[in-house]
Every structure is written in C-alpha cells, then in structure tokens.
Amino acid sequence: VIEMGQPEHSAVTTCAYCGVGCSFKAEMQGEKIVRMVPYKGGKANDGHSCVKGRFAYGYATHKDRITKPMIRAKITDPWREVSWEEAINHAASEFKRIQAQYGKDSVGGITSSRCTNEEAYLVQKLVRAAFGNNNVDTCARVCHSPTGYGLMSTLGTSAGTQDFASVDHTDVILVIGANPTDGHPVFGSRMKKRIRAGAKLIVADPRKIDLVKSPHVQADHHLPLKPGSNVAFINAFAHVIVTEGLIDEAYVRERCELGDFEAWARFVADERHSPEASEQYTGVDPAELRAAARLYAKGGNAGIYYGLGVTEHSQGSTMVMGMANIAMATGNIGKLGAGVNPLRGQNNVQGSCDMGSFPHEFTGYRHVSDDATRESFEALWGAKLDSAPGLRITNMLDEAVDGSFKGMYIQGEDIAQSDPDTHHVTSGLKAMECIVIQDIFLNETAKYAHVFLPGASFLEKDGTFTNAERRISRVRKVMSPLGGYGDWEGTVLLSNALGYPMSYTHPSEIMDEIASLTPSFTGVSYAKLDELGSVQWPCNENAPNGTPMMHVDRFVRGKGKFMITEYVATEERAGPRFPLILTTGRILSQYNVGAQTRRTENSRWHEEDILEIHPFDAEARGIVHGDLVSLESRSGDIALKAVISERMQPGVVYTTFHHAKTGANVITTDFSDWATNCPEYKVTAVQVRRTNRP
Ligand code: SF4
Numbered sequence: 001v002i003e004m005g006q007p008e009h010s011a012v013t014t015c016a017y018c019g020v021g022c023s024f025k026a027e028m029q030g031e032k033i034v035r036m037v038p039y040k041g042g043k044a045n046d047g048h049s050c051v052k053g054r055f056a057y058g059y060a061t062h063k064d065r066i067t068k069p070m071i072r073a074k075i076t077d078p079w080r081e082v083s084w085e086e087a088i089n090h091a092a093s094e095f096k097r098i099q100a101q102y103g104k105d106s107v108g109g110i111t112s113s114r115c116t117n118e119e120a121y122l123v124q125k126l127v128r129a130a131f132g133n134n135n136v137d138t139c140a141r142v143c144h145s146p147t148g149y150g151l152m153s154t155l156g157t158s159a160g161t162q163d164f165a166s167v168d169h170t171d172v173i174l175v176i177g178a179n180p181t182d183g184h185p186v187f188g189s190r191m192k193k194r195i196r197a198g199a200k201l202i203v204a205d206p207r208k209i210d211l212v213k214s215p216h217v218q219a220d221h222h223l224p225l226k227p228g229s230n231v232a233f234i235n236a237f238a239h240v241i242v243t244e245g246l247i248d249e250a251y252v253r254e255r256c257e258l259g260d261f262e263a264w265a266r267f268v269a270d271e272r273h274s275p276e277a278s279e280q281y282t283g284v285d286p287a288e289l290r291a292a293a294r295l296y297a298k299g300g301n302a303g304i305y306y307g308l309g310v311t312e313h314s315q316g317s318t319m320v321m322g323m324a325n326i327a328m329a330t331g332n333i334g335k336l337g338a339g340v341n342p343l344r345g346q347n348n349v350q351g352s353c354d355m356g357s358f359p360h361e362f363t364g365y366r367h368v369s370d371d372a373t374r375e376s377f378e379a380l381w382g383a384k385l386d387s388a389p390g391l392r393i394t395n396m397l398d399e400a401v402d403g404s405f406k407g408m409y410i411q412g413e414d415i416a417q418s419d420p421d422t423h424h425v426t427s428g429l430k431a432m433e434c435i436v437i438q439d440i441f442l443n444e445t446a447k448y449a450h451v452f453l454p455g456a457s458f459l460e461k462d463g464t465f466t467n468a469e470r471r472i473s474r475v476r477k478v479m480s481p482l483g484g485y486g487d488w489e490g491t492v493l494l495s496n497a498l499g500y501p502m503s504y505t506h507p508s509e510i511m512d513e514i515a516s517l518t519p520s521f522t523g524v525s526y527a528k529l530d531e532l533g534s535v536q537w538p539c540n541e542n543a544p545n546g547t548p549m550m551h552v553d554r555f556v557r558g559k560g561k562f563m564i565t566e567y568v569a570t571e572e573r574a575g576p577r578f579p580l581i582l583t584t585g586r587i588l589s590q591y592n593v594g595a596q597t598r599r600t601e602n603s604r605w606h607e608e609d610i611l612e613i614h615p616f617d618a619e620a621r622g623i624v625h626g627d628l629v630s631l632e633s634r635s636g637d638i639a640l641k642a643v644i645s646e647r648m649q650p651g652v653v654y655t656t657f658h659h660a661k662t663g664a665n666v667i668t669t670d671f672s673d674w675a676t677n678c679p680e681y682k683v684t685a686v687q688v689r690r691t692n693r694p
Helices: 084-102 117-131 147-152 163-169 186-197 229-243 247-256 258-269 275-282 286-296 316-329 348-352 370-381 394-400 422-431 486-500 507-517 526-532 601-605 615-620
Strands: 009-016 023-029 032-038 107-111 136-138 173-177 200-204 221-223 304-308 340-342 407-411 434-439 452-453 465-466 471-475 535-538 579-587 612-614 627-634 637-644 652-656 684-694
Touching: 009 471, 023 612, 032 084, 032 652, 084 407, 084 434, 107 117, 107 316, 117 136, 117 348, 117 370, 117 407, 136 229, 147 394, 147 434, 163 186, 173 186, 173 286, 229 258, 229 275, 229 286, 229 316, 247 258, 247 316, 247 615, 258 316, 275 286, 275 452, 286 316, 304 316, 304 407, 316 340, 348 465, 370 507, 394 407, 394 422, 422 471, 434 486, 452 526, 465 507, 526 535, 612 615, 612 627, 615 637, 637 684
Parallel strands: 107 136, 107 407, 173 200, 173 304, 200 221, 304 340, 407 434, 434 452, 579 652, 612 637
Antiparallel strands: 009 023, 023 032, 465 471, 471 535, 579 684, 612 652, 627 637, 627 684
C-alpha cells in the first residue's frame, strides 16, 4: 500500500539507487514521508524517474531496520543491544588490541558506494590517520575499478567523458556490456528517445537485451559476442578502423602521442586481429562486425556507453583502454555526442572512488607515494601517513584466511553477498577477530560481525552523491536518523574513540575540507550546490561552475595515450564437466543484492532470481519452462527456476543476483582483472541439470 496524503513540507534530494542520480522532491508530513516526486529541475533526470526511485522510501522505514547498536563476543553468540557509547568503545578497544597484538596493518576499512561522498571521505581518513595504514578499499573494487585504471591510463582521469545530455547529439550509440533500460532506466529512456529521433544503435552483448529489439527501438547491429571475448572483439573493431583507413588523422596528429598511436595501429592491423580471425573467440559474424565498425567510425558523433559487462572480466582494464583507443582514433572524444561513458551501477560509485577510497590513492586520484600530496594531507590532518599502498578487499580477505589480517570496519557494504566466491569471502570473515558493520539492515556480512552500528538511509542525513556523469548533487536530511546518528557521525565517534580526534558539526564542513585538499573540487561547496542545483567536477578556478564535458581541447594527461591491448583468454573455460557459460545482470525493478528494493513496493515485481537458458540447451537437458534446476560451477551450486528464452545464445545462460536465497555469487569464480582485481563475475563455466518438476 502506498501511503498518500497532503505534504506539509518537502526537500529536494537524490535517489540512492543507480548511477543516474535522479533528483526527487521528498514530500513529508512531519517526520513521515508520503511521496517521492521526480524533480523537474534535476539536471540528470529532468523530471523523470523509474520504478525503483519512486518507491525507494519504503525501505527507509521498513520493520527490518536495525536502530540500536549491538555487540557480541563471538559470532555464534546472540546480539546484545547496547548504547552507542558502549558499542563504539568496544569496537575501538578491539581494534587497538588487534593492532597491538598483530601489528598496525592487521586492520582496515571498506567505504560504500551507497553512502555519501563525505562519509566515504571520513572512512578513508579514519583508516589512514587513526589506523595508520592504507588498508582502505571500496565496493567499486568489484564493479568499476577497471574504468578508473583504463581511463586514467589513456585519457588521464578516472571518469566518464560526457554529461548525459550529450547523448541528444549522438549519431551512433555503441552500447557494450550494459543494459541501460533495466540498469539505468531514466538514461535508457533518454537513449531510446535519441534513437527514435534517428541515431543509429550498435549493441555488443551476449544477450538480446531490450535495446536490441523492443516495440520502440531496434538495434542496427547486434553483435552477440561470447562472454570473455571483449578484448578480441574491440581489437577486431579497431582492425577494421585502421585497415580500412577510417582513422581521424588530423585529430590523432594534434591530440595524441604519435609513437603510441603508430605502435597500436601496427598491432591491431595484424591479420590475427581481423574480424574473420577473431570469430573463433568472439563468435560474431565478421561481416556484421565490419559494418558496425564502419558505422561507428564514419556515422557522425559516436558515443560509447558501457557497463559491468566490460569491467567485470579478467581483462576489464584492457577492454576499457581498447574502447578509449577506438574513440581517440576516430576523433570521438572532446566533442558533444561522443565520448567513452561508463554507466555506473550504484548511486555513488564515482564519488566513493573520487574520495580516496582506494588503497593507493588520496582524493582526486593522487598516489599515496606522492610526497607533495601526502604532505598536504599530513599538514591538514595532523597525522603521519603511510606512503606504501595498502591492501585491496581481496587481499584483506586472503590475509585473513592466512591469519595476519584481523579486523575490518565496513560501512554500507555486504561483501558476503556481493563479492565473488562466497565460500572464500566467508572463510576470511570468519577468521577475523573484530568486524564492525555499519548498515541499515542486518545483512549477510553481519552474520560474521562482532559490532553492529545502525546506519542511516539517504533520507536521514545530509551529504552529496556523485553520479556517472561526475555530477555532484545534494542529499538532504528530511527525517531524523532512526538509529540516532548519520553514518558520518558514527565514523567520527569511532575515530575519536581510537584516539584520532575528528570534529565536524555538519557534512558541509567535511566537503569544505575535501575541497581544500582536492584540486578538482576546490570550487565545490554546499552554497554552490544550493545555488546551481548540482555541479560536475572538475569544479575549480578554471571551471567555477563545473565541467560537463572533459578533454575538450586537450586530454587531462596532455596527449591521449594509445595502449596495446593484447587479448588473453580467461582461465575460466567451458569443458565437458561445465559446458555452459553463465553471465549475470540486473532487472528493472530490483537493485543489486536487493537489500533495499526487496523491502519496497518493488518486491511485487520480482520475487526470485531465475535462470534464462536457450531452447537448444534446455532441450538437450530435458528442461522445460519453470523447471527447478541446479546450476553448478567449480565453486559451488545453487538451485533456481529455468526460463527458456531466445534472448540467450546457445551455450550461454544468464541470471540476476538480487536474492540472497539463490546467491549467484556462491558459484562465481575467483578470477579477477589483472590490473585492479575486479572480479570476473561475467564468465563462469557451469552445468545445468533438471532437479525436479514442480
Ligand atoms: Fe533514477 Fe536510477 Fe533512481 Fe531509477 S534507480 S530513479 S534511474 S537514479
């Protein structure tokens, strides 16, 4: 039942689900929210919203919310409700004991892409200044870390190049490994509008997503590449561009490092990268691939939009570089309607990365070994900081299993459900002596925790989120935190108890500190956000009102750098025992592991994860529509219902990961991107068997 009534007051805030970052008016009666109305003045959504955002407030007041701090000595003990003071003191004394016993590097922290910029900043500050190490990582590790690495290497900054409005000027839309109409619905609709107005569409995806053929749009080319073949695919695309003389030579000569370009052009021109030679890996019809590459290179303004189907691979970073290569080669960066644009999954993936959540970087992507940068942080924070990069999430868990890593502060992240190879993750969690969870629900990871601090929803705190187009928007508090404190306040209390004092009266002061330390944020303040509605970073003396489009006259790194992108097949192979490849994704009504959407009106539209399987593979196994099947990989097995679907190609099956009870990550592998350790969620060799017929 959706509660309705006349609002008494309202505030403009930002959706806390996907990376589109839609603005909403939260309409209130006292402390009770009655409606979320899409806000016309929101520059990311222009008054539109999707079915997730409208009902998001449902989870904020759900009965499952944990509103009291809790502690327990062992994870087999029952939780005991305590005061904030007792919980914080217990957590701090445990972290201090562990560091005294096992060394300062035996603890670390995880920031959340669901929390605000200010909260991510404070968690990394706590880890670096109070714990005294760089063992901080973010859940972006498991989704878009290759975006950061790939775009930084080629273009000089770890972010998408355009604003969403740029798509209104795109002539050729190339969607790779993304499903915008389900994952980023408001932007997906904008994309469809542009396609209906005449833009051409190329979709590179193993599955026939809605954009391939729907009542309103149809792709000019669908390239159903095999999961795991992305880099072979992009090299074949580049081969056509180079060997058919489709390079924008004037652009490359003026804007790019020529030596690197020439080496790359020689590399991709080799016959082994031709669409015909690559077909054995990609499975894509060479003639179709050639036609698509020609359209991309010569069809006018061409924009690439991509998602986790690019990044969550053992060569995720290589593929991001490959896309930047073809965009530079065709002059498709630095102008309207073009660019390389990651569609970020969570609301604040971009922001949590910007805020220094990685173990090797401070805010604004500056390396911890850079003396001048580190000294500026030391001077303001009054702490001696470590110059060596710390541990990534995966390394923290590995070291926990080995016995040298013992404690973790996890804010707003459920690694037991969302990280790959669940058995390994839970082994690491079980081996630790103090896990502090700060969250709004008792999530799967909390089963292994010793301290639980009640988190605050986006409606209960002030702050900012940064969306996929680098747009910083305000999050406004419209109700009091049910647990007593905003998440940022919990971090302040913990830091103070650890002996490193923090003192802020409002998140605006945290943003002022971020701005004072971060060159791309020097012009950002709450006053400016109130005045302009939102700003896109860089926002500084060169761009006081922000930067909708990057790399206009020159790349951030100076000249664009082409990178060699050798295809190396993933070690995860189909074979006689596991003959099919599983890939995963999302659906429109649900968000990530479903912890929020399953506690809203959206639960009506998706009650369980299902397995999509091609009729050919189903028939070979005697499976009919609706059968319960087991899905088994080298890591484990799960059970779910089969849906027979021609969206799939033979040999590939697909599921979503919105429900803990099916737990797709039980069966995903522990292979990961060579550069960033982003897990290879998108390629798992599996077998499917019918278990019974309901
Ligand atoms: Fe907008 Fe994404 Fe929220 Fe939907 S889920 S309302 S598209 S920000």
